[in-house]
Amino acid sequence: xxxxxxxxxxxxxxxxxxKRFLTxxxxxxxxxxxxxxxxxxxxxxxxxxxxxCGVDVQQALRLDGVAGVWTGDDxxxxxxxxxxxxxxxxxxxxxxVKPVLQGPRPAALAQGKVHYVGEPVxxxxxxxRHRAEDAVDAIVVEYEALPVVVDPGEALxxxxxxxxxxxxxxxxxxxxxxxxxxxxxxREAPYTLRERFRHHRYCAAPLEGRGxxxxxxxxxxxxxxxxxxxxxxxxxxxxxxxxxLPEETVRVxxxxxxxxxxxxxxxxxxxxxxxxxxxxxxxxxxxxEDRREHFISTAHGRDQVHDVELAFDENGLILGLRDRFxxxxxxxxxxxxxxxxxxxxxxxxxxxxxNLSVSxxxxxxxxxxxxxxxxxxxxxxxxxxxxxxxxxxxxxxxxPAEVRRRNFVQxxxxxxxxxxxxxxGEPICYDSGNYPETLAQALKAAGxxxxxxxxxxxxxxxxxxxxxxxCYVEGTGVGSFEGAKVRIDPSxxxxxxxxxxxxxxxxxxxxxxxxxxxxxxxxxDVRLVEGDTSSIQFGCGTFGSRSTVNVGSALFEASARLKxxxxxxxxxxLEANRDDLxxxxxxxFVRGMPQRSLxxxxxxxxxxxxxxxxxxxxxxxxxxxxxYFVPATVTWANAAHVxxxxxxxDTGEIKLLDYVVSxxxxxxxxxxxxxxxxxxxxxxxxxxxxxxxxxxxxxxQLLSGSFMDYLLPGSMEVPKIKTVHLESxxxxxxxxxxxxxxxxxxAPPAAIANALADALLPFTAQVNEIPLSPSRVxxxxxxxxxxxxxxx
Amino acid sequence: MIAKRPIELTxxxxxxxxxxxxxxxxxxxxxxxxxxxxxxxxxEQGICGSCTVLxxxxxxRSCLLLAVQAHGGEVLTVEGLAGLAKDGEALHAIQQGFxxxxxxxxxxxTPGFLxxxxxxxxxxxxxxxxxxxxHLSGNLCRCTGxxxxxxxxxxxxxRLRVNSE
Numbered sequence: 001x002x003x004x005x006x007x008x009x010x011x012x013x014x015x016x017x018x019k020r021f022l023t024x025x026x027x028x029x030x031x032x033x034x035x036x037x038x039x040x041x042x043x044x045x046x047x048x049x050x051x052x053c054g055v056d057v058q059q060a061l062r063l064d065g066v067a068g069v070w071t072g073d074d075x076x077x078x079x080x081x082x083x084x085x086x087x088x089x090x091x092x093x094x095x096x097v098k099p100v101l102q103g104p105r106p107a108a109l110a111q112g113k114v115h116y117v118g119e120p121v122x123x124x125x126x127x128x129r130h131r132a133e134d135a136v137d138a139i140v141v142e143y144e145a146l147p148v149v150v151d152p153g154e155a156l157x158x159x160x161x162x163x164x165x166x167x168x169x170x171x172x173x174x175x176x177x178x179x180x181x182x183x184x185x186x187r188e189a190p191y192t193l194r195e196r197f198r199h200h201r202y203c204a205a206p207l208e209g210r211g212x213x214x215x216x217x218x219x220x221x222x223x224x225x226x227x228x229x230x231x232x233x234x235x236x237x238x239x240x241x242x243x244x245l246p247e248e249t250v251r252v253x254x255x256x257x258x259x260x261x262x263x264x265x266x267x268x269x270x271x272x273x274x275x276x277x278x279x280x281x282x283x284x285x286x287x288x289e290d291r292r293e294h295f296i297s298t299a300h301g302r303d304q305v306h307d308v309e310l311a312f313d314e315n316g317l318i319l320g321l322r323d324r325f326x327x328x329x330x331x332x333x334x335x336x337x338x339x340x341x342x343x344x345x346x347x348x349x350x351x352x353x354x355n356l357s358v359s360x361x362x363x364x365x366x367x368x369x370x371x372x373x374x375x376x377x378x379x380x381x382x383x384x385x386x387x388x389x390x391x392x393x394x395x396x397x398x399x400p401a402e403v404r405r406r407n408f409v410q411x412x413x414x415x416x417x418x419x420x421x422x423x424x425g426e427p428i429c430y431d432s433g434n435y436p437e438t439l440a441q442a443l444k445a446a447g448x449x450x451x452x453x454x455x456x457x458x459x460x461x462x463x464x465x466x467x468x469x470x471c472y473v474e475g476t477g478v479g480s481f482e483g484a485k486v487r488i489d490p491s492x493x494x495x496x497x498x499x500x501x502x503x504x505x506x507x508x509x510x511x512x513x514x515x516x517x518x519x520x521x522x523x524x525d526v527r528l529v530e531g532d533t534s535s536i537q538f539g540c541g542t543f544g545s546r547s548t549v550n551v552g553s554a555l556f557e558a559s560a561r562l563k564x565x566x567x568x569x570x571x572x573x574l575e576a577n578r579d580d581l582x583x584x585x586x587x588x589f590v591r592g593m594p595q596r597s598l599x600x601x602x603x604x605x606x607x608x609x610x611x612x613x614x615x616x617x618x619x620x621x622x623x624x625x626x627x628y629f630v631p632a633t634v635t636w637a638n639a640a641h642v643x644x645x646x647x648x649x650d651t652g653e654i655k656l657l658d659y660v661v662s663x664x665x666x667x668x669x670x671x672x673x674x675x676x677x678x679x680x681x682x683x684x685x686x687x688x689x690x691x692x693x694x695x696x697x698x699x700x701q702l703l704s705g706s707f708m709d710y711l712l713p714g715s716m717e718v719p720k721i722k723t724v725h726l727e728s729x730x731x732x733x734x735x736x737x738x739x740x741x742x743x744x745x746x747a748p749p750a751a752i753a754n755a756l757a758d759a760l761l762p763f764t765a766q767v768n769e770i771p772l773s774p775s776r777v778x779x780x781x782x783x784x785x786x787x788x789x790x791x792x
Numbered sequence: 793m794i795a796k797r798p799i800e801l802t803x804x805x806x807x808x809x810x811x812x813x814x815x816x817x818x819x820x821x822x823x824x825x826x827x828x829x830x831x832x833x834x835x836e837q838g839i840c841g842s843c844t845v846l847x848x849x850x851x852x853r854s855c856l857l858l859a860v861q862a863h864g865g866e867v868l869t870v871e872g873l874a875g876l877a878k879d880g881e882a883l884h885a886i887q888q889g890f891x892x893x894x895x896x897x898x899x900x901x902t903p904g905f906l907x908x909x910x911x912x913x914x915x916x917x918x919x920x921x922x923x924x925x926x927h928l929s930g931n932l933c934r935c936t937g938x939x940x941x942x943x944x945x946x947x948x949x950x951r952l953r954v955n956s957e
Contacts, residue, residue: 021899024830258900504898
């Protein structure tokens with residue numbers, strides 16, 4: 001399928017290219033210092049919903065070292081509004097789904113009203129961060145508090161307070177998709193179940209928060225912006241649009257990024273304000289958030305409530321699913337229907353679901369904006385379906401693994417059309433994968449049969465072991481595009497530039513491995529340039545398990561074209577036939593005559609214009625090609641997770657005894673980096689299932705504003721994770737790659753909730769929401785009554 | 793005008809001095825006054841451990857320690873770790889271990905972990921996996937899931953034992 005030797009693809013090459021992280025040599029945005037730099041700090045709303053009656057900045061302006069204060073009034077005619085969302089809507093999706101899209105357009109600083117605790121109200125600039133924060137404390141904002149909306153169900157009722165004045169209700173985005181006849185099947189099916197599931201609000205919490213440095217580079221007059229972002233090209237586009245500048249005069253660079261995971265995927269007010277201030281003041285300006293600020297300003301994730309009806313028959317076959325869900329948007333939803341529609345698209349999972357109806361509604365509330373976080377709507381879908389499958393199994397007294405086997409799309413049924421559109425507008429088509437095998441491998445690695453025996457024995461002794469399965473499919477490598485610009489430097493080094501923006505995934509290693517195999521060199525001879533708008537004209541960014549697929553494919557295509565040019569030049573210089581030439585060891589040589597060769601360095605130095613040129617007629621100077629890969633649609637990865645727990649029925653504590661991931665992400669480029677992604681994703685999923693929770697009070701005040709309340713799992717909470725790799729190469733790109741950056745985070749809430757329900761089967765505990773804190777587990781146990789011991 | 797105080801301390805073996813406001817944290821002093829930006833700020837609330845340095849031989853949260861409190865003391869930051877490597881080696885065994893096992897991804901928490909591990913292996917040259925996990929429980933990582941970090945520590949412990957023979 002692909003012309004690449006596998007000298008490096010598939011090997012666990014170590015991350016030498018980022019070893020500066022081990023010696024304190026990483027450069028994150030807060031490490032950037034420029035001469036004469038000023039520091040910004042923000043005044044943020046302390047009310048969840050209020051009118052701004054006045055902002056008194058006089059005291060602040062009199063403080064030592066304060067360069068200026070800007071309020072909503074000061075910027076309203078100079079910084080235009082943000083778009084309703086940053087989501088790109090492909091025409092086929094708009095026409096096929098006909099969604100409701102009526103979100104408000106946020107301003108960079110609150111205009112007359114605040115909609116959530118944390119909304120930016122004013123920005124101060126001073127000689128250092130301490131003085132800027134002193135000035136923030138000296139600014140007096142007069143608010144008139146308004147009624148607060150914190151529950152999406154309440155927000156939908158007639159007469160509910162409107163979060164945004166000029167909307168008719170609190171619905172911002174919604175859609176409905178159908179296939180088959182769900183009403184009929186729910187009426188006629190031998191069995192139905194009806195459940196409400198809640199997937200709570202939690203967040204990505206990268207260890208590095210957001211930050212921006214901006215200055216106008218003195219000689220070129222280019223507004224140069226460093227931002228801890230996953231999307232430098234998007235940030236550039238927005239800065240140019242909202243400050244009314246030509247894109248050409250704006251450069252955005254993502255320095256080293258201390259974790260992204262989703263919330264760094266769209267453009268924030270500070271990313272427009274700080275560059276604006278750099279222009280105003282003629283000096284570099286820096287803003288870096290602290291953790292408290294992060295929790296009230298950087299996007300939260302998830303927060304969906306699902307009302308579900310499942311129809312099935314006596315053999316455990318799923319006949320249909322109806323799901324109506326609400327997504328608590330917060331005050332803004334910067335990514336529109338991305339999460340909600342992903343939920344719909346992933347609900348059927350690896351199963352055949354003949355009848356389906358899904359409706360999703362994004363509702364405004366007075367909370368921090370809600371945007372995609374690793375998994376982006378898929379964990380919520382998988383939680384619903386995987387809990388349903390286990391409930392179905394319990395109802396029919398069938399083994400949950402067996403129920404899955406009966407409902408899987410079988411390998412011989414590939415490619416399988418799931419019957420609704422993906423959010424790229426294409427019909428969902430599972431292209432490859434062996435779902436029964438993926439599960440079989442997971443169960444084998446977990447020792448499933450033995451565990452079931454142990455479970456029975458332990459139950460006799462009043463101890464509760466639980467085994468939970470979470471299966472999913474994942475649409476990966478989504479569009480709309482990504483580019484690779486491949487150039488041979490006069491030194492002979494191959495330079496690859498792309499708009500992808502890694503933040504720990506190991507792009508510099510992965511793409512060097514691919515390029516090394518394509519060109520017959522070693523990864524040390526390849527240099528990756530990413531995250532800089534001046535290095536490639538168009539770029540999308542790194543999110544959605546998409547970079548290896550899209551950049552790898554773009555790199556393949558660009559290399560194919562450049563190799564053609566290189567062969568033509570080499571044929572001319574070596575006076576040989578183009579078809580007799582081969583690549584190897586960083587050279588081009590005549591087959592069978594290795595002494596007749598040219599190095600890449602010699603070729604690059606020959607391909608110059610002017611008097612030193614050795615180009616033949618018809619070849620342009622430079623050894624460089626750019627290719628933008630536009631994927632036809634997503635390519636489908638799949639996995640099965642198995643969680644093994646023991647529950648202490650006195651304390652409610654859940655102990656994770658084992659965690660197994662069996663996954664298939666197509667052709668793997670670097671198994672070491674793959675495992676890193678899986679471990680990290682699972683750890684985040686464990687956090688969601690057991691520890692992490694964003695809590696708001698009825699007044700819209702955030703209660704979980706620090707790591708003391710928002711509990712990230714540590715080394716004692718995350719067990720050793722066993723991984724099994726399967727590879728069903730993707731037929732949709734030349735290297736057969738599928739994405740996996742998000743995968744680890746998709747199934748743990750489902751697998752762990754299923755494990756708890758399994759452990760507490762004698763109690764028929766209703767495990768319909770997470771996190772499963774000890775107090776919640778005790779509540780589940782006490783609210784129910786024990787069934788007879790031989791129920792399963 | 794806020795009063796400033798003179799401080800003197802040894803950082804990575806070098807004598808350093810500064811004139812600082814009492815409210816300046818040691819982390820900010822290291823990063824902004826000395827340009828040692830390897831010490832990172834993940835929360836400024838003392839929980840995440842990214843800012844961990846060794847102060848007079850013990851791990852501390854440099855985001856909670858004031859620079860004036862460090863006056864007269866000795867600080868080891870991540871920038872000083874390679875200097876403690878075995879002769880001829882560019883990286884300390886602990887740093888090598890993290891490279892071998894992919895004990896880092898985005899790198900933001902890494903300096904804090906490296907110094908915490910340095911303290912651990914100084915106290916306990918042959919820790920078990922459980923002991924490692926417990927000693928590292930005050931350092932948060934959002935990328936790795938800790939498994940490869942534990943493997944890095946085991947690798948480094950073995951290498952240090954070999955080095956000392």
